[in-house]
Amino acid sequence: MEDKKNIAKTYDPAEFEDRLYNTWVEKGYFHAEVNPDKKPYTIVIPPPNVTGQLHMGHALDETLQDILIRYKRMQGYEALWVPGTDHAGIATQIKVEENLRVNEGLTRYDLGREKFLEKVWDWKKQYGDRIITQLKKIGSSCDWDRERFTMDEGCSKAVREVFVNLYNKGLIYQGSRIINWCPHCITALSDAEVEHTEQAGHFWHIKYPVKNSDDFVVIATTRPETLLGDTAVAVNPEDERYKDIIGKTLILPLVGREIPVIADEYVDKEFGTGCVKITPAHDPNDFEVGKRHNLEQIKVMNDDATINSYGGKYEGMDRYEARKAIVKDLEELGLLVKVEDHSHNVGQCYRCGTTVEPIISKQWFVKMKPLAGPAIEAVKNGDTQFVPERFSKTYMNWMEGVFDWCISRQLWWGHRIPAFYCDECGETTVSKEDITVCPKCGGHVHQDEDVLDTWFSSALWPFSTLGWPDKTPELDYFYPTSTLVTAYDIIFFWVARMIFSGLEHTGQVPFKRVFMHGLVRDSQGRKMSKSLGNGIDPLEIIDKYGADALRFTLATGNAPGNDMRFYIERVEAGRNFANKIWNASRFTMMNLEIDENKLPPVDELRLEDKWIISKYNKVVKNVTDNLDKFELGIALANLYDFIWESFCDWYIELVKPRLFDKNDPSGKTAQYVLTYVLSNTMKLLHPFMPFITEEIWQHLPHEGESIVISRFPVYDEALVFEDEEKAMGLIMDAISAVRNRRAEMNVPPSKKAKVIIVTGENDTFTKGAVFFEKLASASEVEIRSDRSGINPNAVNIVVPSAEIFLPLDELVDKEAELKRLNGEKKKLEGEIKRVEGKLSNQGFVSKAPQKVVDEERAKGVKYKEMLEKVLESIRAMETL
RNA sequence: GGGAGUUUAGCUCAGCUGGGAGAGCGUCUGCCUUACAAGCAGGAUGUCACAGGUUCGAGCCCUGUAACUCCCACCA
Numbered sequence: 001m002e003d004k005k006n007i008a009k010t011y012d013p014a015e016f017e018d019r020l021y022n023t024w025v026e027k028g029y030f031h032a033e034v035n036p037d038k039k040p041y042t043i044v045i046p047p048p049n050v051t052g053q054l055h056m057g058h059a060l061d062e063t064l065q066d067i068l069i070r071y072k073r074m075q076g077y078e079a080l081w082v083p084g085t086d087h088a089g090i091a092t093q094i095k096v097e098e099n100l101r102v103n104e105g106l107t108r109y110d111l112g113r114e115k116f117l118e119k120v121w122d123w124k125k126q127y128g129d130r131i132i133t134q135l136k137k138i139g140s141s142c143d144w145d146r147e148r149f150t151m152d153e154g155c156s157k158a159v160r161e162v163f164v165n166l167y168n169k170g171l172i173y174q175g176s177r178i179i180n181w182c183p184h185c186i187t188a189l190s191d192a193e194v195e196h197t198e199q200a201g202h203f204w205h206i207k208y209p210v211k212n213s214d215d216f217v218v219i220a221t222t223r224p225e226t227l228l229g230d231t232a233v234a235v236n237p238e239d240e241r242y243k244d245i246i247g248k249t250l251i252l253p254l255v256g257r258e259i260p261v262i263a264d265e266y267v268d269k270e271f272g273t274g275c276v277k278i279t280p281a282h283d284p285n286d287f288e289v290g291k292r293h294n295l296e297q298i299k300v301m302n303d304d305a306t307i308n309s310y311g312g313k314y315e316g317m318d319r320y321e322a323r324k325a326i327v328k329d330l331e332e333l334g335l336l337v338k339v340e341d342h343s344h345n346v347g348q349c350y351r352c353g354t355t356v357e358p359i360i361s362k363q364w365f366v367k368m369k370p371l372a373g374p375a376i377e378a379v380k381n382g383d384t385q386f387v388p389e390r391f392s393k394t395y396m397n398w399m400e401g402v403f404d405w406c407i408s409r410q411l412w413w414g415h416r417i418p419a420f421y422c423d424e425c426g427e428t429t430v431s432k433e434d435i436t437v438c439p440k441c442g443g444h445v446h447q448d449e450d451v452l453d454t455w456f457s458s459a460l461w462p463f464s465t466l467g468w469p470d471k472t473p474e475l476d477y478f479y480p481t482s483t484l485v486t487a488y489d490i491i492f493f494w495v496a497r498m499i500f501s502g503l504e505h506t507g508q509v510p511f512k513r514v515f516m517h518g519l520v521r522d523s524q525g526r527k528m529s530k531s532l533g534n535g536i537d538p539l540e541i542i543d544k545y546g547a548d549a550l551r552f553t554l555a556t557g558n559a560p561g562n563d564m565r566f567y568i569e570r571v572e573a574g575r576n577f578a579n580k581i582w583n584a585s586r587f588t589m590m591n592l593e594i595d596e597n598k599l600p601p602v603d604e605l606r607l608e609d610k611w612i613i614s615k616y617n618k619v620v621k622n623v624t625d626n627l628d629k630f631e632l633g634i635a636l637a638n639l640y641d642f643i644w645e646s647f648c649d650w651y652i653e654l655v656k657p658r659l660f661d662k663n664d665p666s667g668k669t670a671q672y673v674l675t676y677v678l679s680n681t682m683k684l685l686h687p688f689m690p691f692i693t694e695e696i697w698q699h700l701p702h703e704g705e706s707i708v709i710s711r712f713p714v715y716d717e718a719l720v721f722e723d724e725e726k727a728m729g730l731i732m733d734a735i736s737a738v739r740n741r742r743a744e745m746n747v748p749p750s751k752k753a754k755v756i757i758v759t760g761e762n763d764t765f766t767k768g769a770v771f772f773e774k775l776a777s778a779s780e781v782e783i784r785s786d787r788s789g790i791n792p793n794a795v796n797i798v799v800p801s802a803e804i805f806l807p808l809d810e811l812v813d814k815e816a817e818l819k820r821l822n823g824e825k826k827k828l829e830g831e832i833k834r835v836e837g838k839l840s841n842q843g844f845v846s847k848a849p850q851k852v853v854d855e856e857r858a859k860g861v862k863y864k865e866m867l868e869k870v871l872e873s874i875r876a877m878e879t880l
Numbered sequence: 881g882g883g884a885g886u887u888u889a890g891c892u893c894a895g896c897u898g899g900g901a902g903a904g905c906g907u908c909u910g911c912c913u914u915a916c917a918a919g920c921a922g923g924a925u926g927u928c929a930c931a932g933g934u935u936c937g938a939g940c941c942c943u944g945u946a947a948c949u950c951c952c953a954c955c956a
Binding site: 007009178196220223266267272276277283284285288345358390393397398401491523559561562564567569570572573576584585588625631641648652653736739740742744774777831838841842843844845847851855856 | 882883884885886891892893894895896899900903904905906909910911913914915916918919920921922923935936937949950951952953954955956
């Protein structure tokens with residue numbers, strides 16, 4: 001927009017988006033620091049996976065947080081996007097690890113730890129910069145200091161601090177339990193990392209012979225290969241069928257081990273055969289049963305789910321091969337009674353999809369009950385609020401039923417567990433500092449090979465990134481943070497864990513609000529994913545339509561917390577909106593002779609000026625209120641309507657005659673009003689569409705160096721003009737009605753006609769007369785207070801407060817006109833009947849609010865007036 | 881098995897604490913009106929899933945039903 005005379009006719013974001021972003025960064029507008037003169041506003045969002053590819057979900061995160069940040073900054077807050085980048089490999093680790101494995105065929109066992117990490121660091125370096133560049137394209141205003149925290153420095157310190165503190169309080173323990181084991185990734189998984197899917201399987205019914213007898217019991221199982229690890233068969237103590245057999249000894253088929261029949265409440269009499277084989281080392285329920293009955297735990301599988309030496313002849317086989325072989329052998333022995341089809345839930349690794357094997361294993365756990373209590377309380381009493389509120393139920397549900405959290409992972413990418421084992425005395429030492437000798441016996445120690453669950457360090461994100469455990473000024477100022485912006489699918493992994501960690505380690509909630517959004521789906525409602533190949537690259541969208549258009553799409557058209565389908569048509573709508581703004585601005589600038597932005601004195605303002613200013617002012621209120629409620633979509637829709645309808649379709653058109661008439665001094669007033677309303681509207685829109693608003697604002701008369709650091713408009717009671725709004729409403733209705741009639745009669749705009757307005761609102765319509773010429777194709781406008789002498793054959797239009805005649809005699813078909821008038825009559829009569837019905841209802845009149853009743857009465861009066869006019873026209877026409 | 885969500889125009893979705901059903905896209909008609917055809921003006925299209933209930937009044941609140949979605953859960 002360098003030259004006002006030569007502004008591009010079409011909006012082209014490529015022209016200015018990069019340039020503006022670079023300027024903002026250079027000027028340091030995004031920088032946030034401890035500033036006692038201002039109030040902090042801090043936002044936490046999930047960092048993008050450092051996989052080099054920005055996906056639509058993150059574009060959504062980023063857009064929403066950026067809208068809030070920009071808004072708050074314009075309100076004078078010191079607004080911070082929680083710094084740090086690396087997330088300590090946190091969410092990213094998964095992708096990194098997966099990628100290396102898939103692309104380069106690496107596993108934990110192929111490379112040593114050092115080599116492995118080297119690879120990862122290379123990889124991260126390569127993609128780290130790229131992701132930042134990509135974020136800029138969204139228009140992100142975060143001051144992203146990616147060097148600030150890395151896995152080996154700040155974050156590690158916090159992680160160790162937390163681990164040791166929890167350990168010392170007895171909230172972290174090491175124990176053997178059944179955990180979810182991924183035989184492909186060769187690591188333990190937390191409950192949250194397991195996805196359950198319904199799968200068709202079989203139910204094998206197998207005979208277990210009773211020792212020294214011809215008797216047998218039949219058990220039913222879905223996993224016959226675990227038979228190798230059975231150490232008992234259980235029945236329900238109440239089950240009459242099996243009363244006699246309790247305490248007897250069975251011979252485990254194929255293995256020959258003697259196992260007892262035990263009684264346990266856990267067994268459901270109705271399910272299967274009522275006899276359950278108990279495999280304490282390979283099933284969580286069986287594990288518990290085993291503990292109650294002191295059963296031996298026999299682990300029959302290796303880490304990669306092949307059968308180990310306890311499996312006898314099946315040793316070395318994969319679990320599914322072993323299953324086949326075992327079933328076959330049982331069949332040959334006549335011990336297989338039957339096979340039923342059975343569908344059941346199978347747990348799968350959410351990373352690689354491999355069926356998870358429950359395995360007994362020694363792992364580190366966090367004791368959850370003591371941590372969950374305060375975390376539940378914090379949400380109950382509102383210290384942390386979910387937006388929308390319903391997500392607090394999801395949170396509560398999980399928190400109240402939470403099990404201990406398995407935090408050790410047998411990966412090499414992550415924070416290594418700070419536990420050291422003595423090679424001499426076996427003592428376990430947990431330490432913030434690395435140690436080399438055992439504090440107890442002085443023997444040599446080695447550190448635990450395992451690393452922590454990524455979410456263990458993610459849980460510390462809101463405060464570890466601010467310098468905790470040190471008492472930094474940043475921590476003091478920015479913590480607790482204001483708002484977390486994230487998708488609902490991450491409540492358990494991340495949100496819940498940040499809340500209890502924050503409370504435990506800092507004594508405060510990590511954030512006051514959790515603003516949850518939904519998932520971005522493709523146009524068919526499917527989750528976008530790499531494997532489906534239905535992902536849409538935000539960068540391609542930006543290249544084609546601009547960042548503002550994409551942001552518009554992501555911020556509008558859906559309610560908070562609901563999923564959104566991504567349609568390219570919606571991006572086009574956003575782009576069209578930008579183009580509309582562009583051209584409205586172009587029009588304004590082409591007609592601008594002023595070089596300051598100020599509101600003219602009220603007494604110089606015309607009717608339409610007051611109308612648009614009043615409308616604008618109400619938009620300020622609406623946008624502010626809705627942004628404060630996190631109703632970003634409503635705020636933006638309101639701006640959209642105001643800009644497109646009120647400002648472009650009406651105000652600009654209304655003001656054209658004044659602007660174009662060089663002899664009309666009020667043209668200047670219009671220029672001021674155009675400038676004032678447009679530039680302030682750009683401020684309102686800036687959080688949503690930062691680039692186009694800055695570009696336009698810069699080229700309008702303005703104060704200050706950038707819209708980014710300008711003040712957000714404030715609602716001003718003095719700028720509400722109710723009377724003018726009403727008056728303009730009447731005029732606009734009348735104009736619309738004339739257009740409507742003309743369209744119905746197929747009168748082209750080029751055919752002008754005289755407009756005669758009969759009204760009691762003489763003053764209003766006199767002011768509005770000029771508008772009819774331009775907007776209602778009027779050749780001239782006559783305003784009068786009675787209809788005497790008007791050709792009864794003229795086209796007649798009845799609107800509230802006025803009756804309008806168009807002397808288009810030659811175009812009028814008397815029959816059709818009468819028909820239309822009678823239709824009009826019928827409609828009005830219907831309305832009157834409805835209103836009177838309501839008003840004659842005692843219940844309504846006495847119980848409804850006075851305001852509603854009054855409104856109904858006013859409507860009744862209005863409709864009756866209009867009916868009178870219509871009747872009069874009908875009479876006039878009939879007497880022709 | 882538990883919990884949550886959805887059901888509104890042809891499509892995708894809004895509809896805030898109950899007071900005459902909305903948007904975008906699509907569609908139809910007419911317009912290149914000197915900011916914009918990525919546009920302007922006008923039109924059509926809804927038993928607000930179903931059945932009860934509360935209320936003067938229900939898309940909205942209550943109860944139940946149906947269909948679809950998602951999350952959680954250790955029934956072998």
